[in-house]
Amino acid sequence: MKKLAFIAFVVFFFFLFYSAYEIRDFGNPPSNVKETFPDAKYKVTMDDRIIGKYNTTTGEWEYGAVEETGANNVVTSVVFDYRGYDTLGEATVLFTAIAGIMLLFGREKK
Amino acid sequence: MFEISLFEVLIILLSVFMIASAIIAIWFKDLLASVIALAVMSLLLSLYFYILHAPDVAIAEAGVGACLTTAILIITIKATKRMEGDEE
Amino acid sequence: MKNEEMNEGKMTVIVQTIAALLFPLALIFSFYVIMHGHLTPGGGFQGGAIGASAVVLLIVAYGVKHVEEKMSEGGFSVFESLGGLIFVVVAIFGLFLATSFLANFLVNEPIFGKIPGWGESPLNSGGILPILNIAVGMKVIGGLSAVVLILALISREGEEK
Numbered sequence: 481m482k483k484l485a486f487i488a489f490v491v492f493f494f495f496l497f498y499s500a501y502e503i504r505d506f507g508n509p510p511s512n513v514k515e516t517f518p519d520a521k522y523k524v525t526m527d528d529r530i531i532g533k534y535n536t537t538t539g540e541w542e543y544g545a546v547e548e549t550g551a552n553n554v555v556t557s558v559v560f561d562y563r564g565y566d567t568l569g570e571a572t573v574l575f576t577a578i579a580g581i582m583l584l585f586g587r588e589k590k
Numbered sequence: 591m592f593e594i595s596l597f598e599v600l601i602i603l604l605s606v607f608m609i610a611s612a613i614i615a616i617w618f619k620d621l622l623a624s625v626i627a628l629a630v631m632s633l634l635l636s637l638y639f640y641i642l643h644a645p646d647v648a649i650a651e652a653g654v655g656a657c658l659t660t661a662i663l664i665i666t667i668k669a670t671k672r673m674e675g676d677e678e
Numbered sequence: 679m680k681n682e683e684m685n686e687g688k689m690t691v692i693v694q695t696i697a698a699l700l701f702p703l704a705l706i707f708s709f710y711v712i713m714h715g716h717l718t719p720g721g722g723f724q725g726g727a728i729g730a731s732a733v734v735l736l737i738v739a740y741g742v743k744h745v746e747e748k749m750s751e752g753g754f755s756v757f758e759s760l761g762g763l764i765f766v767v768v769a770i771f772g773l774f775l776a777t778s779f780l781a782n783f784l785v786n787e788p789i790f791g792k793i794p795g796w797g798e799s800p801l802n803s804g805g806i807l808p809i810l811n812i813a814v815g816m817k818v819i820g821g822l823s824a825v826v827l828i829l830a831l832i833s834r835e836g837e838e839k
Contacts, residue, residue: 646720646721653731657731666829
């Protein structure tokens with residue numbers, strides 16, 4: 481059992497070190513963006529290519545998300561802006577679950 | 591010969607550890623140890639999401655799967671029985 | 679004496695001290711993840727889960743009776759409903775001030791309206807995204823904490839009977 485605990489300790493130690501080694505600098509774009517998209521006007525983070533616009537007249541990719549929502553994290557701008565109704569529905573699901581649990585187990589105030 | 595990168599080695603190791611901890615979680619008769627094995631599987635899954643470049647899902651998985659689910663299951667076990675198969 | 683403490687659901691002094699040290703740090707990290715949701719990975723749900731895990735840490739270390747004196751599940755429920763109300767009100771403001779429901783009406787405004795250039799990541803950006811992040815974070819902190827607190831209370835009362 482002690483050997484198992486030691487193995488688990490080594491695995492999570494490696495996990496934390498790998499995360500700290502691999503994590504991106506705060507506010508810096510990923511390293512390969514400037515090579516892939518040398519003409520990008522805005523900072524491109526977190527797979528901005530997903531909702532980049534293809535300009536058919538010039539044949540180049542433009543970046544709409546950063547300009548439209550003003551957020552660097554494009555995942556957040558998808559979750560809260562472009563697909564905001566999904567988040568509203570998720571919040572409704574959470575609210576319904578909490579309301580059900582409070583109705584089942586809640587006690588009356590004394 | 592195949593060329594195996596560090597990424598693939600990590601993915602294979604993670605898959606093996608995840609399957610092992612999932613089997614352990616249903617193998618143990620002690621439900622508390624089983625819950626801890628489930629938390630370990632959840633933490634390894636969060637590492638999996640992290641190396642697949644989904645840090646949002648990794649944070650959510652580490653917070654919900656490894657902490658809150660474990661707490662709720664341990665509260666449930668304290669309210670019922672600890673060992674599996676105990677007939678009263 | 680030790681057994682009595684265990685029966686009350688408390689843990690040892692070491693665990694209590696570490697929990698008291700870690701609780702404000704976990705809350706600060708949760709607020710960091712929520713506030714930087716539009717800049718770094720994370721957001722409302724992730725930060726809320728971290729904040730709820732801080733409350734769970736207190737419940738595990740100090741016992742549910744002690745935690746219940748300081749915070750109640752009704753307060754958590756009100757906090758959660760407040761978050762949902764902020765979300766819907768901001769979304770309806772988008773309907774009146776801009777084009778549609780959930781429209782991002784704060785871009786290019788002085789509050790949260792800056793558009794980041796190359797290599798910048800200012801906190802003062804993102805339009806309504808930081809407000810919605812805070813709303814969802816309030817919802818998740820309140821909801822998950824209320825669930826864990828009330829389950830612990832119910833199981834404790836079942837033991838006493």
